[in-house]
Amino acid sequence: MLRSASAQIFRQVVRFRTTDSSLILERSINRVQLLGRVGQDPVMRQVEGRNPVTIFSLATNEMWRSGEGEMSSTGDVSQKTTWHRVSVFKPGLRDVAYQYVRKGSRILVEGKLDYGEYVDKNQVRRQATTIIADNIVFLSDNMRDRT
Structure with missing residues (x-):
């Protein structure tokens, strides 16, 4: 009995039913956290009929030791930098990001x-991956001094 009740509660937490009993919508998660440095000052763009968006790039670094004894202090240290495109649509956050995010700032997004597609100026269809930010934490000392 208890196992049956807990299983039923679990099902209700994980998914919910609409009025159509044949359609079951399951919840899912699409969350990203990036900690890195801003690669360029943000720009604000506005497409006709849409709200403005603040866009900037963010670099994250991955470091590892290679060679003999990867766990020891010998071997070469390698680093890979990955660049991310960040877009901020939320009105309050969009304006704060445009005003205070600066090249070189250390932030958590x-x-x-x-994922989307666009056509570039040469009429070539391209794919783009973007981080849609809903929170930014400023970690650089220079940001704390400005406020």
Whole structure:
């Protein structure tokens, strides 16, 4: 009895039913956290009929030791930098990001992944991966001094 009740509660937490009993919508998670340095000052763009968006790039670094004894202090240290495109649509956060995010600032960005397509100036269809930010934490000392 108890096992049956807990299983039923678990099912209700994980998914919810609509009025159509044949359609079951399951919840899912699309969350990203990036900690890195800003690669360029943000720009604000506005497409006709849409709200403005603040866009900037963020670099994250991955470091590892290679060679003999990867766990010891010998071996070469390698680093890979990955660049991420960050877009901020939330009105309050969009304006704060545009005003205070600066090239070289260390920030934490929380948001979700978004995949899309666009046509470049040479009429070539391209794919783009963007982080849609819904929270930014400023970690650089220079940001704390400005406020």
